[in-house]
Amino acid sequence: MDQPIRMKSNGQITVSLNSQKRKSLTKELPVPQVVPKVIPPEHSALKEIEDELGALVGMEEMKRMIKEIYAWIFVNKKREELGLKARKQALHMMFKGNPGTGKTTVARLIGKLFLKMNVLSKGHLIEAERADLVGEYIGHTAQKTRDLIKKAQGGILFIDEAYSLGRGGEKDFGKEAIDTLVKHMEDKQHEFILILAGYSREMDYFLTLNPGLHSRFPLVIDFPNYTIEQLMEIASRMLDEREYSLSHEAEKKLKDHLIWVKAVLSPNSFSNGRYVRNIIEKSIRAQAMRLLLQNSFDKHELMTLRSNDLIFEEDS
Ligand SMILES: Nc1ncnc2c1ncn2[C@@H]1O[C@H](COP(=O)(O)OP(=O)(O)OP(=O)(O)O)[C@@H](O)[C@H]1O
Numbered sequence: 517m518d519q520p521i522r523m524k525s526n527g528q529i530t531v532s533l534n535s536q537k538r539k540s541l542t543k544e545l546p547v548p549q550v551v552p553k554v555i556p557p558e559h560s561a562l563k564e565i566e567d568e569l570g571a572l573v574g575m576e577e578m579k580r581m582i583k584e585i586y587a588w589i590f591v592n593k594k595r596e597e598l599g600l601k602a603r604k605q606a607l608h609m610m611f612k613g614n615p616g617t618g619k620t621t622v623a624r625l626i627g628k629l630f631l632k633m634n635v636l637s638k639g640h641l642i643e644a645e646r647a648d649l650v651g652e653y654i655g656h657t658a659q660k661t662r663d664l665i666k667k668a669q670g671g672i673l674f675i676d677e678a679y680s681l682g683r684g685g686e687k688d689f690g691k692e693a694i695d696t697l698v699k700h701m702e703d704k705q706h707e708f709i710l711i712l713a714g715y716s717r718e719m720d721y722f723l724t725l726n727p728g729l730h731s732r733f734p735l736v737i738d739f740p741n742y743t744i745e746q747l748m749e750i751a752s753r754m755l756d757e758r759e760y761s762l763s764h765e766a767e768k769k770l771k772d773h774l775i776w777v778k779a780v781l782s783p784n785s786f787s788n789g790r791y792v793r794n795i796i797e798k799s800i801r802a803q804a805m806r807l808l809l810q811n812s813f814d815k816h817e818l819m820t821l822r823s824n825d826l827i828f829e830e831d832s
Pocket residue numbers: 571572573574575613614615616617618619620621622676750753788789790793
């Protein structure tokens with residue numbers, strides 16, 4: 517595959533997250549002309565989008581995908597102006613990944629970005645989980661689900677841990693919720709974007725429950741676990757944003773701890789970015805207590821987390 521996004525004749529889009537393959541294939545292809553890398557000035561919205569995406573560590577394919585959607589929408593407008601066919605595409609998505617890999621963060625951002633890109637008229641995010649969709653008697657679920665879809669008009673309906681809708685089998689009202697979602701995502705496909713999120717294995721199983729489900733999600737995106745370097749970079753950005761930094765010793769201690777914890781915890785139970793955020797927030801509180809007891813409040817001290825301040829999850 518030589519494109520991260522490839523449109524099939526049935527309108528489905530496949531996103532390739534394997535940049536390695538892309539590189540080797542690109543090399544073999546003759547490059548007809550050099551495409552300028554700098555975005556032309558009239559695309560200020562794209563520039564803003566790039567800046568927002570730039571705040572997230574990694575996720576290169578996701579960033580590329582969003583920019584390609586921008587380009588595709590822009591080009592479609594140009595095509596329309598010249599009387600060419602410009603088909604709309606549904607942009608429903610499925611996010612698969614372990615805890616803390618950024619699924620909720622990206623869904624929120626996509627709402628904002630798609631508003632800027634005029635894909636959505638409001639860009640708001642309605643977050644829901646099983647209990648918000650599933651009712652207590654026949655017909656109740658369809659009503660609750662329809663109400664949520666209505667609220668999400670012009671924005672994104674984000675269903676976290678969506679696989680839990682399929683958990684109870686045929687008799688469970690979760691099935692009614694899935695059926696209602698499937699119906700509306702077809703009928704109202706250009707009025708809202710549905711994002712189903714959940715852990716990879718559970719989502720794969722969920723897709724097998726309703727034969728029509730897979731083809732209705734043109735964009736299936738994997739959120740891989742972060743590497744140690746990426747986790748350290750996430751930590752550094754979170755600290756920067758809060759105007760803190762780690763002492764050299766603290767940095768080493770954090771890195772060693774992350775190497776250890778990633779080795780001992782199963783991928784399903786290590787919560788990636790959230791794990792890092794929790795460490796930072798606890799350590800900031802520990803530093804505050806230390807400074808209070810030491811009665812030392814100079815600017816450098818106020819900004820520095822030392823190795824003794826680092827509080828790891830199992831300590832708490
Ligand atoms: N690529 C990233 N760059 C910077 N921060 C990140 C990144 N990914 C995740 N984080 C941070 O990690 C935390 C957890 O992310 P988020 O809640 O989006 O994960 P999630 O995949 O939705 O987790 P869960 O599946 O458990 O709901 C957030 O504070 C987020 O800001």
